[in-house]
Amino acid sequence: MFLQASAAINQEDYSPYPNKLMMLLDIMDNLPRLRLSEAHFKLILWLLNQCGVTHVPNYSEFRRMQKGLDNRCGSEPQMFKSVFNNHFYVNDPKEAIKRNFANPHVASHMNFYPEVTTGPISEVWQCERWKEFDPSEHTPMYSMNGKQFYIEEVAILKDGKLVIPVSWIKRNGELCADSHLVTTDENGRWIRHLEDIIIVPSSSFQYNYLDLMASRQGELIPWKDPQVVQEMPYQARKLVPEGYDLYDVYLSTWFDDVSGNQSKQYNKHFVGYAANTNLPGQLLQQEFFVEYMSNSQHASSLEQLSAIKDMVKETQTNPILCYNASTGRMCGVRIHISVLPADNPQQAEEASHMGGNANCLCRKCNVSSSLAAMESQNGYHSLFTHVSSIARSASETRERLEAQLEAAIIGAKTTVKTLQTETGTKDKITQYWIDRLLAKRKEMKKDKKKKDDITADLRKWFAEEPGDKMNPLLDISGLDPTQDTPVEILHTILLGIVKYVWYMFHTSLNDEQKNLFVVRLQSADLDGLAVPPLRAAYIMQYRQNLIGKHFKTLMQTMVFHVHDLVTPDQFELIKAVGDLSALLWVSEINNLDQFLDDLEILIGNALDAFAMVDPCKIINKVKLHLLPHLPSDIKRFGPAVRNSTEIFECFNAIFRMCSVYSNHRAPSRDIARKFASMSRMKHIVSGGFWFEDGIWRQASSKVREVLVIDPIVQRHLGWRPYQIQTGEMKPLARAKTIPQRWTDTKASSVIPDMTWPFWDENHTVVAQSGDVCKKGSWVVVRLDGSAEFHIGRIVELLSASVAANGPSHIPASLITIEKFSLGDTRHPDFDMPVLYKPEDKLYMSVETKSVQFRLSVQHDCRIHNCQPLGSKRVVQERIMTENTISTMVHANDTNFIVNMHGLHNAALVRQLLPRHLTVPIQKHEDREAWHKEQAIKVRHLLVDKRKEKARKSKETRANNKQKKADREVEMASARQQNAQVEEDSEGDSQAEESTVDLDTDSDSEAEMDTHSRKCQRRK
Ligand SMILES: [Zn+2]
Ligand SMILES: [Zn+2]
Structure with missing residues (x-):
């Protein structure tokens, strides 16, 4: 056989691969971010042959080798048929967990105990x-x-x-x-x-x-x-x-509809991934740990979850038997589903809820935003709160769905509708059965049977039908989809409230104001925010089509650039949303109680600010009502950012490429196979074990070291070895390094008696937090063993120039900081800590390890009235053009603000600064009373709206009636005329044809055009 032949020729051991070439080809074929089409791959094989490489397999040999590996150490997707008779393939999550345990790099990170x-x-x-x-x-x-x-x-x-x-x-x-x-x-x-x-x-x-x-x-x-x-x-x-040992593993499952096309044409697939939440949250932010489960163009997420539920449930009585690579022992593993992250419509579907547009708008509680509920002022206030006594639950939802089914069995169609709208509870699978029951009853009525007999027959038929009768997630022990669908910050905050704020802002601007905002935003100091470079003009140009990363930047910077462009209420809103968001991206919470108290105040402020700008928004937007549920979710699941679905959304790019390169005959199976193949390769090269010939085997050391030593493979597999050298300086490019005399450095004003004569500037330094800081970065500095800290701007990164001759002992690298003083009170408008330059310029020179972390600091343009008076030439295609754009000119270099809306290091900044400078301040003392005042406004608005709507529909009805009457009169007279014409000239075809010509619509005109063109061509 081919495999053995190649293996025999090759001297080195690349098992389970026959040789190095096969291994590299398999890695290339399974890189998640770089999918190769069949044509690409054949071209690579051709190239290798042309270059005279020996033992290059042909394409089918290579695929055979892969299939062999899949059988030995991979897994095969399983076919399922859903309750709606849809077929789809699932990559068993049990296999993924088995691989987690059998992989030494993964198993050692797993935690099994609360x-x-x-x-x-x-x-x-x-x-x-x-x-x-x-x-x-x-x-x-x-x-x-x-x-x-x-x-x-x-x-x-x-x-x-x-x-x-x-x-x-x-x-x-x-x-x-x-x-x-x-x-x-x-x-x-x-x-x-x-x-x-x-x-x-x-x-x-x-x-x-x-x-x-x-x-x-x-x-x-x-x-x-x-x-x-x-x-x-x-x-x-x-x-x-x-x-054997016995462990329990908790899965999070994510579902969404994703387009399988690269082009704009939407090609809907319902896709599901899982993550093993026994792994630390930091690892779960890496694509390496996302496990593909299933996809289908036909079966909805609930149908697919039904199959997954059965697989997971089976492990309760029949645990997966795995090899635990971290203990070297065999074990059994039971799986539970513990959390369901997704976007809001998907989470509503998983919680058997009608979604955010229903009167009972919340999937997590029974609060209502109907006009009837608004009648009482308490109703409006309740939308601002999280009340655990009105929380929904899986058992309540099950009862409600059973009541709906019962109503369907007795044929009470309107009761079903009422039950659904009154509770907001509606379920895709139950609805399928409700529709079938109602249709069947209608059918049975034709047989003239007694009502009671029909009901009894229907009940019997329904009980005997196989498959799920409702959402499978309601039937998993320890899972309550109404509560275990935590509020997700990508969709609820960035694409939710930040988007509302942005919309409200940009729609209120005229062109001149838009330009001013662009210039201001472009001048924002992004250092310390860990965001990609900003293109303010692009953001304004495509203001209606921004994505998460734009909103992430806007939410951290916007507040400093909107003065004179917004009303005071709008400014308060922008500020409140920025204040709130900064706390939600924190990945480690130091003092949970204090954090939750702060969060509650900030959520309250943000909601109240929304209600101030537009009190009706509170009852229209479920994303606003979901905010008060955030603290309890954080209490249950940990920092909100841990349940962000950003990583799954990123993984969609890989899914899409798998879809594009499948032949579309059996997309669910082909994509599942490709993912299985990728997981198999990842498992092999990362040193995972598999069971073969009675023992647990691992790839040879030659294969395993590829991931450890080859940066190209590491990068493409999303494998990030964690090695930062804190305090390390990165030098400038050699050409830019010009040694300067010590006396010419700013540091010499602090240390006049330095003996080393020449010093080099450097490019960056790594702070204790791992931040890479450069000249101009704002940093926090703390001297060895001292509790005292300083905030300042880096002005020099110096290392002793070894090119020049000097004394034998080379001194340590030094960083010169321009020190700023922290104000004792907060900024009057932003409520943020302020920094000002002391009267006499103060430098301090410190060792590199004293730099703690980077923080975001913005100039106080608001109070100092900075103007867009500067200009800068535009670079296009890396060439300086004649065109210029305006830039901000800061009025001074003395007054700055610590940006408390920054997400990066938000927790560190709050830990560092005195609490009185950062503690949230509640805007309305008695919120309940204030909400009740607003409720009256809302009710008037709603009543007015309702009246207006009623008036309009009355008007439309009257109009329609009039139109209908007019039409009837017209038709009657036309009929009369026709009768007259028929009588006058029977069979005058010429005249008829001419009327048809007049009626020709644009389509047939176009058709005629092509027809005549074809005729001409033929001529
Ligand atoms: Zn709620
Ligand atoms: Zn300024």
Whole structure:
């Protein structure tokens, strides 16, 4: 066979690949961001042949080799048929989890236990969500060198005490068991002390239940009260073979409709990905960890989720058996779905909700924005709040859907509608059955059967029909789609409230104001914001079609450039939205309680600012009402940015390319296969294990080192080795490096007696936070061991010039900072901390490691009235043109503002500055009273609107009636005339033809045109 032949020729071991060339070709063919078409690939093979490379496979040989690898260490998509008879293919999430465990790079990062911590919160397992699961649904054991300590089993501690662990929990990083003590009474009977929970570190455990029973030679434990102990050994122990560990993994699943075309023509696919949330959030922001599940042009997300639900559920009784590469031991794994990130319409669908346009607009609670609800002032106020007592729940939704089905069975069509509009609960799968039931009933009525008999027959038929009768997500233990669809910040904040603000702003500007804003925005100092370069003119030109990244920049910079362009209310709104957003992109929360308090104030301010500008917006836009739900989501799932769907949206680009290069005959299968092939390659080269010939194998070291040493492969696979050298300076290009005398540097004013004579300027320096800072960057500096900090602007990055001769000892690199003083009070308009230059210019020269992090600082153009008086020549095609554009000229270089809307390092800035400079200030003292005042306004507006609508529709009805009457009169007279004409000249075809000609519409005209052109060509 070809494989062995090639392998034999090659001296080096590239197993499982036959040789190096095959490995490289397989990597190239499976690069996620660089998809190759069949034609491209054949061209590469041709090129290799032309260059005289030996052992170049032909195309089909290569595909055969890949297929062989898929069989050995990959997986094959599975076909499913949905309840609506749609066919689609799924890449089993169980296989993805199996690969996670069998990959040493991934397995070592997984966490299996909920954590209670007093430190910063950054991961979902540190929050409430994981703790909501029953202890039996978390990893129920701790494994010590192959000895498993399960919950609900007696174990012996090192000090000889007996305990029964109730739950395994990490406490500040250390794994502990919340346990009950077990003692014996005077009669030798064993007593479980349920009254007290004692916390036992995992390191204190010595013998497990099996050891205990072995020592008792099988003699049963004489419990004093057998009712309070569960059956031992613990049931879950029996789910896996003896000696195997047992773990629980929580998946997040993401679904959306994505176009499978590169062009603008929409080609809708429902696509689903998953992520293993036992991995740290930081890793989950990388494409490497996104797992493709399924796609279909026909089956909706709920139909696909139904298949996935079954796969996941199966693991509860039949755990996946995996090799855990981090422990080197076999284990069983159960999967749960714990969170459903997606955009708002998708999340509403997953929560069996009608969506944001319904009267009951919220998928998470039963608040209503109907006019009836608005009648009471409390109704309006409730839209600003999160009230847990009116939260929806999976069981409530199930009951509502059952009521709708029941109404359909008895044929009450209008009742179904009322039930749906009154609750906002509507489900795609249930609706399918409702429609079938109603249609069937109509059909059955024709047989003249009794009503009750029809109902009984229908009920029987419905019960016997196979498949899901409602949303499959309502049937997953531990999952409540109404609550586990956390508010997602990309769609709710950037493409939601920031977009509203932007729309409100740009539609109020005239052309001159637009130009002024463009000049101002272009002059914004982006250093310290970690955003891509800004094209203000482009943003204004395409203001209606901006995407997430534009809104991300606008939300952090806009507030400094809108003075004299907006009303005071609009300014307050821009400010409030910027203040709020900065907290939502924080990935680590230091003090959760304080954070949530702050967040609540900022959400309140943002909503009130919206209500001030347009009080009706509150009842029209569900994205505004969702904001008050954010704090409880953060409490449950951790920082909001952890549930951002940005990474999944990015992954869509890979999906799209797979779709474009499939032959479109079986897109669901072909795309699933391609993703399976990509995962397989990733698994092999990143050192994952697979089971073959009775052992767990790994690729040879030659294959594994490709990912470690080859930056090209690393880059294309999205593999980012984390290595930053803090304090390191990057030199300027050699041509730009001109040594300068120490006496010419600014640093010499601070250190006059430097002996090293010549110094070089450098390009960048890496701060302690990993930020890359350059000349002009605003940074925070802290001297070794000192609590005191300074904020300033980098003016010099100096390193001793080794080209010149100097004393033998080379001094350390130095950074010169132009120091600014932090104001004691906040800026009167922005409420942000201010910086001003001290009277006498103050430099400080520090070592590179003193630079802590970069921050965003903006000039105070508002108070100092900076004008667009400068001009700059425009560069086109890298050439300086004659054209110029205006630029801002700052009135001074002394007054600056710390940009509290910046997302980058937002948490660090807030930790650093005195609290009184950053604490949020609530705008309305008594918000409820203020909302009630606004409610009256809204009601008047709504009533007026309703009256206006009624008046208009009355007018339209009258108009239509009049038109109809007129038409009838016309037709009657036409009929009369026709009758007259027919009588006058029978069969005058010439006349008829001419009328047809007059009626010719543009289409047939065009047709005639082509026809005549064709005729001419023929001539
Ligand atoms: Zn709500
Ligand atoms: Zn300015």
